[in-house]
Amino acid sequence: MTDLTCDVAIIGAGTAGLAAERSARKNGARTLLIDPAFNGTTCATVGCMPSKLLIGAARAAQDARGAGAFGIRTSVGVDGPAVLQRLRKLRDDFVDATRAGIAKLPEDSRITARARFTGPDRLALSTGDTVQAGAIIIATGSSPMIPPPYRDLAGLLTNDTIFELEDLPQSLAVIGGGVIGLELAQAMARLGTRVAIFDQGDQLGGTRCKVVQQVLQDALSRELTLHLGTNPEPQDDNGQTRIDWDGGSDKFDKVLVATGRAPNLAGLDLEKTGLSLNDKGLPEVDPETLQCADAPIFLVGDANAARPLLHEASDEGAIAGRGALAFPARVPSSRKTPLAITFTDPPLVSVGAAPGDGAKTGSADYTNQGRARVDNRNTGLARIHASAPDGRLIGADLFCPGADHMGHLLALAIAQGLTARDLLDQPFYHPTLEEGLKPALREICAAVPLQIPGDRDTGSPPGA
Known part of the structure; x- marks a missing residue:
């Protein structure tokens, strides 16, 4: 010793x-x-x-x-x-x-x-x-974390084991609609697996904005099955896992438990x-x-x-x-602007803080955004939040093409204390996905006019 x-x-x-x-x-x-x-x-x-x-x-x-x-x-x-x-x-x-x-x-x-x-x-x-x-x-x-009902299932998978599969399963039940569950569920569905997500709650991916949550839910439901607000009960059944829930029952080859770590x-x-x-x-x-x-x-x-x-x-x-x-001296450090990305397609991103009382929010719809239509990726929504009365950017919730990159831009703007007007005064090249944020920023400017020293925003072409 x-x-x-x-x-x-x-x-x-x-x-x-x-x-x-x-x-x-x-x-x-x-x-x-x-x-x-x-x-x-x-x-x-x-x-x-x-x-x-x-x-x-x-x-x-x-x-x-x-x-x-x-x-x-x-x-x-x-x-x-x-x-x-x-x-x-x-x-x-x-x-x-x-x-x-x-x-x-x-x-x-x-x-x-x-x-x-x-x-x-x-x-x-x-x-x-x-x-x-x-x-x-x-x-x-x-x-x-594996809840007790799932621990002894023959078809049990977690994110620690799913990547060791020799082949893609024909069907997959995903327990938990958090970040891991959403990413792997959509990926498996796009690779040809029949996928269903089960979650006791009605909030996917930890979304903070109800409007973005609905857009996310609508988009995912076109690719896989969602059973939200349910209490799934699993049991082995002749080489598969049967999942029973309020109002239904189904069998799956594998069960991915994604209820957190x-x-x-x-x-x-x-x-x-x-x-x-x-x-x-x-x-x-x-x-x-x-x-x-x-x-x-x-x-x-x-x-x-x-x-x-x-x-x-x-x-x-x-x-x-x-x-x-x-130690024992205390050395505090400031933390970076919160930034979280779920790599669904399109990406789901939260930046900064959720809007509090009195905050102003601007929205940008990407279903008709120019570059998104060019790339055939015109799905989703961006919501940007600002404090009142100064219009300083405080946060954003995005589910739209390019959100994983635009989240970094907005995190920088929030860290620098920029207002919506400050960001609008920066160059937005045409046609880009970033340009699609301008309607949300303009909406904030209209709601918080005190931040506008002079209207230098020349607008964007239709559909941008």
Whole structure:
């Protein structure tokens, strides 16, 4: 047994943990990065990258089917095994790149082991060694939540297992209409699988705007079946899974449970830290520092269940790395403008804040937008929110072509404190999807006239 010491110990080598280790070491800390496998990040292995590879294949199939609108005649056939083989090959490339980066870390700072707390600044490792640290960062990630009725199903899938399928299923029930459920459901439907989404609520993808929610629901219902506000009950049935719900019953080859991901905190013995834990086993976390109460403990990334997004995990790791080294001094950091993207087609995007009392909202309909019609992608809606009486942009909810790119533009505008008039005064090239935002911005300007020093907007051609 060896007694190890360091300035900052990090438990978990995912996106948040790697960022935390890098941040602390860059600022002069002696670090120890502890992980049981160093297998790579959730993003590369079972999250962002494999899901986008499946979505990319689905988009190619859908584009081929829609080519007739341009006078292009095609015949579409989907080779399921080939789709999944390509997915895994490129997924493994991304994972290998992540592991190569981990391998470049100082060898004496990496420990392959499981860790558990024996005190607020002490860890016991599965190797038998112990660690005494100035501060400890928990970056253990998350795992799929599987409700009890689904745990023993023969056809059970999660986002941790779906990419290992050898072929596409003929039919798929998706339990949960959140980000993961929507992305994989639409992709599978476009690849030829019969898909139905079941959700106890009536809100898909965490949408904040009822108008956008309805447009999203209408668009998805043209490609797959939606059973919202239902309580599905599953059971194995002769090699398939039968789903019963209020008013119906159906059988599926596979069931994808996409009801969220829970923080990986089991086995850490957090109760030995002296922290007060809530009913979910989580301590209170300061969003500006990621510190747990006054303890030398920081909780980041998916493990804190606050902002389960890669760029947020990376930011949180960097914030905690600095704060852990500075402990007991408190080092608050400002957070970036919230930006969340669901890679449906068209993309579903939320930026900044939801509109509060007195806020003004402008809308832009993309069903008749010029560039969207040119590309045969004229579906969706953009809603932009501004404060009154100054017209300063505060948020947006988008479900329209190009929303994943326009979300970044709007996040920058919000961070810079721009008004709707300020954004209208910038160049909008014709014909682009970005140009389609102008009706929403003009609507805000009309509702908040005090922001207009002089009307320099020359308008757009009809249908733009």
